[in-house]
Amino acid sequence: MFRRPIGRGEEGQCQGHAVRRGVASGRVGDDCVLAAPTRATDLAGLPPAFIECCSAEVFRDEDVAYASGLWAAGSQAELPVWPGGFHGCDQLAPTPGSPRT
Incomplete structure (x- = not known):
């Protein structure tokens, strides 16, 4: 794989x-x-993963399934699920120094 x-x-x-x-x-x-x-069907031996998604994310179920597969294979994964967010919502927040801050 x-x-x-x-x-x-x-x-x-x-x-x-x-x-x-x-x-x-x-x-x-x-x-x-x-x-x-x-x-992938074989997730054994993969390095630790950081997978983040939002509760209203279109890929949420896929992200959760991937993290679950990693855990089942003995790999480490961190999976924060941000409440109320949607795909790309983090791109809407103003960055420090931008005209919108």
Whole structure:
């Protein structure tokens, strides 16, 4: 799954921006576990994860399922669920020094 070495250029080799470009272009299937880790079936041995979501988040259930899978596999995960928030609500808060503060 995550740790399997994959040769250069093969479907499934994907990290960060390369994942998004590959999925968008159709070169990487949208079932790639690196594009969406919740699709992985083997979560054992992964490093600690910080997963945060809001209670009205569209991805909340997926985030909770991923954290639960990590815990079941013996990995560490921190999962704060912020009450009342929605996807992207943290981007609406003014930053220090901005004209809105």
